[in-house]
Amino acid sequence: MNFEPDELGYWGEFGGRFVPETLMSPIEELTSAYFAVRDDSAFQAEFLNLLQDFSGRPTPLFHAKRLSDALGGTQIYLKREDLSHTGSHKINNALGQILLARKMGKKRIIAETGAGQHGVATATVCALFGLECVVYMGAEDMRRQALNVFRMQLLGAKVREVNAGAKTLKDAINEALRDWVTNVDSTYYLLGSALGPHPYPLMVRDFQSVIGREARQQILEKTGTLPDCLVACVGGGSNSIGLFHPFLQDESIRMIGVEAGGKSNNLGEHAARFNKAGGGKVGVLQGTKSYLLQDKNGQIALTHSISAGLDYASVGPEHAFLQSIGRVEYASATDDEALEAFQILSQTEGIIPALESSHAIAYLLKLTPEMPPNQMIIVNLSGRGDKDVNTVQDEIQKIVHEKHEENTK
Amino acid sequence: MSNRINEIFNQLKSVNRGGFIPFIVAGDPNLKTTKNLILEIAKNGASVIELGVPFSDPVADGVTIQASAERALRNPFSVNDILGVVKEVRESGCHTPIILFSYFNPILQFGLEKFAGEAVKAGVDGVLITDLVPEEAEEFRWILAKQELALIMLAAPTSSDERLQKICKKASGFIYAVSRAGVTGARSSLSSDAENLVKRLRKFTDLPIAVGFGISNAEQVAETWKYADAAVVGSAIVAEIMRIAPDADNVPTDFVEKISEFSKKLLPK
Numbered sequence: 001m002n003f004e005p006d007e008l009g010y011w012g013e014f015g016g017r018f019v020p021e022t023l024m025s026p027i028e029e030l031t032s033a034y035f036a037v038r039d040d041s042a043f044q045a046e047f048l049n050l051l052q053d054f055s056g057r058p059t060p061l062f063h064a065k066r067l068s069d070a071l072g073g074t075q076i077y078l079k080r081e082d083l084s085h086t087g088s089h090k091i092n093n094a095l096g097q098i099l100l101a102r103k104m105g106k107k108r109i110i111a112e113t114g115a116g117q118h119g120v121a122t123a124t125v126c127a128l129f130g131l132e133c134v135v136y137m138g139a140e141d142m143r144r145q146a147l148n149v150f151r152m153q154l155l156g157a158k159v160r161e162v163n164a165g166a167k168t169l170k171d172a173i174n175e176a177l178r179d180w181v182t183n184v185d186s187t188y189y190l191l192g193s194a195l196g197p198h199p200y201p202l203m204v205r206d207f208q209s210v211i212g213r214e215a216r217q218q219i220l221e222k223t224g225t226l227p228d229c230l231v232a233c234v235g236g237g238s239n240s241i242g243l244f245h246p247f248l249q250d251e252s253i254r255m256i257g258v259e260a261g262g263k264s265n266n267l268g269e270h271a272a273r274f275n276k277a278g279g280g281k282v283g284v285l286q287g288t289k290s291y292l293l294q295d296k297n298g299q300i301a302l303t304h305s306i307s308a309g310l311d312y313a314s315v316g317p318e319h320a321f322l323q324s325i326g327r328v329e330y331a332s333a334t335d336d337e338a339l340e341a342f343q344i345l346s347q348t349e350g351i352i353p354a355l356e357s358s359h360a361i362a363y364l365l366k367l368t369p370e371m372p373p374n375q376m377i378i379v380n381l382s383g384r385g386d387k388d389v390n391t392v393q394d395e396i397q398k399i400v401h402e403k404h405e406e407n408t409k
Numbered sequence: 410m411s412n413r414i415n416e417i418f419n420q421l422k423s424v425n426r427g428g429f430i431p432f433i434v435a436g437d438p439n440l441k442t443t444k445n446l447i448l449e450i451a452k453n454g455a456s457v458i459e460l461g462v463p464f465s466d467p468v469a470d471g472v473t474i475q476a477s478a479e480r481a482l483r484n485p486f487s488v489n490d491i492l493g494v495v496k497e498v499r500e501s502g503c504h505t506p507i508i509l510f511s512y513f514n515p516i517l518q519f520g521l522e523k524f525a526g527e528a529v530k531a532g533v534d535g536v537l538i539t540d541l542v543p544e545e546a547e548e549f550r551w552i553l554a555k556q557e558l559a560l561i562m563l564a565a566p567t568s569s570d571e572r573l574q575k576i577c578k579k580a581s582g583f584i585y586a587v588s589r590a591g592v593t594g595a596r597s598s599l600s601s602d603a604e605n606l607v608k609r610l611r612k613f614t615d616l617p618i619a620v621g622f623g624i625s626n627a628e629q630v631a632e633t634w635k636y637a638d639a640a641v642v643g644s645a646i647v648a649e650i651m652r653i654a655p656d657a658d659n660v661p662t663d664f665v666e667k668i669s670e671f672s673k674k675l676l677p678k
Contacts, residue, residue: 008545017542017544018513018540018542018545019468019540019542020468020539020565020587021562021563021564021565021572022563022567022568022587023567024567024568024572025565025568025569025572165465170466174467174468178468178592181592182591184567185590283518284512284513284514284540286466286468287540292514294514296487297515297519298464298488298515298517298518299464299465299482299485299515300466
């Protein structure tokens with residue numbers, strides 16, 4: 001099975017380049033620049049060197065024994081991307097793309113961010129190389145991820161508030177695209193997920209595949225065998241594709257991507273793009289053809305998730321392809337389930353996970369009871385939860401308050 | 410193909426005059442007003458009318474057209490409702506060519522074949538899809554061609570000669586040359602990029618060339634006519650629509666008259 005896109009950036013019917021003509025020349029320039037370094041050993045060595053010395057790779061593969069016990073004996077291994085510099089897997093892609101931007105001679109870097117993790121990673125690599133950095137972020141995300149806004153500013157980036165639409169990730173990408181189309185000569189768009197027009201989905205996947213390559217080697221060293229199953233959360237889909245990709249040819253390994261189930265199955269109250277009953281349908285948004293949450297007129301729907309990083313109406317085209325051929329299963333976890341998982345992992349392992357990664361942990365609670373005992377699962381712990389502590393505190397207080405109200409009725 | 414478009418450009422050429430192409434967003438302030446507005450601006454000097462299909466995520470548009478699309482979408486309607494407006498315009502005896510200006514997703518969800526069939530029945534003359542570059546346009550181009558609908562394509566100052574050739578090969582009706590890198594929106598001065606782009610395009614096509622993005626007054630229209638076949642004015646008219654009807658649910662009775670008066674003033678003497 002071939003998992004490479006064709007020349008126009010298609011995996012099956014998904015992907016492509018749906019952008020205004022003004023962006024086509026810069027995208028073609030980016031594509032040839034990327035393909036020139038893709039197999040260039042000097043570039044890859046420089047990338048690897050930064051991953052090691054700057055970001056602290058390889059990240060550990062941790063056997064979560066108390067969680068495994070709590071889940072009834074399925075052996076859970078956590079790929080600790082939360083221990084990466086800046087606190088999530090986003091730094092991998094940011095380092096790869098900043099090296100490319102430097103090679104292309106670009107002096108001004110723009111990015112979008114949802115949870116703020118990609119914004120922080122981009123601000124970090126720009127500081128590292130002394131490049132100008134502008135990050136677009138929805139006003140709603142700036143509110144719920146205030147700590148990350150301050151981190152970006154501290155690193156010297158300008159954070160531009162976006163007030164369109166639901167004021168979340170999708171709106172930030174629109175604004176970043178508008179900036180790019182206006183400043184094509186000077187500017188490099190450092191897109192943070194496996195989304196957007198070709199070559200971004202491919203390039204981001206390549207830079208994130210270090211996660212799966214390490215995990216594969218580590219699990220073999222620790223146990224002598226490959227895992228039975230991989231689980232990761234899916235927003236745009238970069239941490240999940242990074243873990244999955246180096247295992248795609250191992251047909252016996254089951255893979256599950258966990259989307260944000262939000263509050264309900266109603267359109268507007270979740271971000272589960274593969275949920276057909278919930279409004280997920282193939283369409284075109286922000287440069288790529290994939291599954292989208294939309295209304296019957298083709299207008300993009302509002303989305304909701306407790307985690308800003310999963311709160312997005314579309315999903316990377318390679319995921320849409322992997323779903324269409326049945327290679328990867330897609331499921332979802334609700335806000336409440338993620339919140340519960342956030343606390344479970346904190347208390348069983350002493351690891352406070354990002355709310356995004358909590359969706360992957362949450363799904364284990366549904367998955368493990370149906371699995372034979374002693375099977376092995378690798379979960380991508382894509383980020384740490386410091387940024388989410390305030391949100392979680394508010395939500396837990398709300399639940400306590402609601403329970404109290406009910407008891408006093 | 411697209412007789413009304415060819416006719417108007419031939420006519421303009423015979424009197425040695427440029428074309429004037431106003432753009433409005435369908436449904437802002439409401440679809441009924443859109444119909445009346447098309448009829449009035451058609452009477453007052455529009456060579457072709459560009460009718461925008463509002464989209465929730467208009468990445469090629471600046472703040473003005475974004476705001477207008479958002480106003481239009483406060484009451485959801487379908488592509489079919491917009492085609493209904495065009496049909497009524499034709500039934501009222503208007504023969505000015507009408508181009509639908511849309512992002513791809515609303516058309517894709519409506520169904521490409523179905524769209525082409527219904528659009529030609531309604532009296533649409535051509536389609537411009539902002540985010541459909543030649544590489545992605547092949548299927549839709551054939552579907553439109555079968556119905557003799559024009560596929561107007563964008564060309565940009567950033568496009569290489571190789572890309573311009575591809576664009577010219579796939580386009581029909583006319584070519585829409587984007588005056589500068591950026592999003593839609595009025596500008597106080599025009600860049601020289603537009604003229605260079607039109608010159609480069611002439612090497613590859615005999616199709617008429619319209620220039621748009623940033624043109625907002627009669628002087629700029631006249632300036633554009635010196636080197637191009639037509640000038641598109643969008644954001645300036647759309648801004649006036651929002652100024653005259655700041656409350657889209659409470660449209661002044663003289664609204665259509667005022668906007669068509671404004672549109673008329675955009676025509677060079």
